[in-house]
Amino acid sequence: MLELRNISLSVEDQFAQNNTKEILRDVNLTIETGKFIVITGPNGGGKSTMAKMIAGILKPDQGQILLDGEDITNLDITERAKRGVSFAFQQPVRFKGITVRDLINLAAGHEIGDCEACAYLKEVGLCAKDYIDREVNASLSGGEIKRIEIATVMARKTKLSIFDEPEAGIDLWSFNNLIDVFRKMRAEIQGSILIISHQERILDIADEIIVLADGRISAKGTKDQVLPELLKDDCRYCVAGRRAMY
Amino acid sequence: MNDITKRLLSMITDISGEIKGAFNIRVDGGCEARQSSENVDIIPKVGQPGIDIVIKPNTKEKIYIPACVTKSNVDDLVYNDFYVGENADVTIVAGCGVHTDGEEDSQHNGIHRFFVKRNAKVRYEEKHVGIGEGTGKRIINPQTYIEMAPDSYMEMDTVQIKGVDSTKRESKAVLQSGAKLVIKEKIMTHGDQYAETNFQVDLDGEDSGADLISRSVARDTSRQLFRSVINGNTRCTGHSECDAIIMDKGVVSAIPELTANDIDAALIHEAAIGKIAGEQLTKLMTLGLTSEEAEAKIVEGFLK
Structure with missing residues (x-):
């Protein structure tokens, strides 16, 4: 179970009052083990910031983060990763010389067999033999590297997997697969999955939808409770209506 | 062959056990071991240190030409010329390891010339390492001159990771x-x-x-x-x-x-x-x- 207690985070902003801008404002949130949660909301609402903060990439100014009751607020990225937090970047990082195989091995925490490594690639719609020894460098397209990023998180099999806009850069065919990937992951790992997304079809498979707007949680509930209002043009959860999300 | 030479050789080449093809192992400025093969002649130069490696046309072989310096105060200079015959397809493993155990510097200056004939294919591997506890500097200055005839191909892989x-x-x-x-x-x-x-x-x-x-x-x-x-x-x-x-x-x-x-x-x-x-x-x-x-x-x- 992941708990966020009274989380606030500001960043420097020369155009804002006092040169600081509040990104997250006193956020409280509990994510139960085994749940599939989607965080949505307008751009600039604090979604990615919250995801990075859970992974330890950003530190909150105030508040506490608890994972299965343990306070992980002051743990760094590595320590959180070791305790079972995974993070798929919105814009995956490229490396010269590091291959897809290297990355999947690092993600799994040990050398895994070709069969297993290839199975992860197949899940994300990549032909394993074409990709397993390729470098994770600039020669990969945005969609290819995005799928490899998802495969690395799958290989980790952790109790909390966070995906920051996994659909960005993914074509329609892959997108259909992506939905299946999440469904399968959920069944296999039995951990919590936290996805940041604007996609209605991802929202549709969530146990719970959280709307984050202007640094605050403006709605939280099952898809039946949240989705109808969210799909309205003048959605009251978002400051400037639903259109601000796109 | 002493332990330092063996250690250097294992770092710069993949030699293990007996070498089947042609080779020349140079240690501290002298010849430690040499062997020609049916298609590759290794001939010592006259009047200057070094060897001529003459590879017959159509040869397919892996040739080892490593050099080691195992102690301080060695200043090694060698001229090796490779004549690669037409349509040959060879891998040449050169490379150099320098070990110093004293205060004096040691250096290896290898001057390699390649004359690659028409349609020949050469893969040239050169790994350089330095080891030893001595304060003397480990210096390696390789020079490579390559003349390539029409439609020939040469790939040179050169690595220096540590100690030089x-x-x-x-x-x-x-x-x-x-x-x-x-x-x-x-x-x-x-x-x-x-x-x-x-x-x-x-x-x-x-x-x-x-x-x-x-x-x-x-x-x-x-x-x-x-x-x-x-x-x-x-x-x-x-x-x-x-x-x-x-x-x-x-x-x-x-x-x-x-x-x-x-x-x-x-x-x-x-x-x-x-x-x-x-x-x-x-x-x-x-x-x-x-x-x-x-x-x-x-x-x-x-x-x-």
Whole structure:
């Protein structure tokens, strides 16, 4: 179970009052083990910031983060990763010389067999033999590297997997697969999955939808409770209506 | 053969047990062992140190020409000439290991010339290492001159990962029509080491091509200089690339020089020098690596 207690985070902003801008404002949130949660909301609402903060990439100014009751607020990225937090970047990082195989091995925490490594690639719609020894460098397209990023998180099999806009850069065919990937992951790992997304079809498979707007949680509930209002043009959860999300 | 020689050889070559083909093992300026084969003659030079390696046409063989310096105060200079016959397809494993145990410097200056005949194919592997507890500097200055006949191909893989205090590498090549040259260099310097690389390629023949790729890491207060000169004198393609990671107070300079002397010469240079990107460290840390482990992995991959 992941708990966020009274989380606030500001960043420097020369155009804002006092040169600081509040990104997250006193956020409280509990994510139960085994749940599939989607965080949505307008751009600039604090979604990615919250995801990075859970992974330890950003530190909150105030508040506490608890994972299965343990306070992980002051743990760094590595320590959180070791305790079972995974993070798929919105814009995956490229490396010269590091291959897809290297990355999947690092993600799994040990050398895994070709069969297993290839199975992860197949899940994300990549032909394993074409990709397993390729470098994770600039020669990969945005969609290819995005799928490899998802495969690395799958290989980790952790109790909390966070995906920051996994659909960005993914074509329609892959997108259909992506939905299946999440469904399968959920069944296999039995951990919590936290996805940041604007996609209605991802929202549709969530146990719970959280709307984050202007640094605050403006709605939280099952898809039946949240989705109808969210799909309205003048959605009251978002400051400037639903259109601000796109 | 003493233990230091064995250790150096295992670091610079893949020799294990008996060598079937031709070889020449040079140790501390002398010949430790030599063997010609049916298609490869190894002949000592007269009047200067070194050997001629004469490879008959159509030969397919792996040839070992390593050199070791096992102690301080050795100043080794050697001239090795390779004559690669038409249609031959050979791998030549050279390389040099220098061990110092005292205060005096030791150095190996290997001057290698290649005469690659029509349609011949050569893979040239050159690994350089330095070891030993002595304070004497370990110095390796290789010079490589390559003459490539029409439609020949040569790939030069040169690696220096550890322990060489100073190196100055000169590589010059002249290519005739349809010849292709690929040079891949990997260097890591640390401490106060210095490494200098000078490539000069003349693309004289139509449809000749050269690809010069350098990847390097400069740590501590070490310095590196990479200079690549490509002259496109006819319809040809030339590409040089210098990719470097700097760490601590390392310094890397890249100086490309491309000259197109013909309207159909297509020449490209790319250079990227910088520290390890923070986001690369972050990504590997999200997989459970510590910052130090992530850094080591990135460097290892980069120089792989």
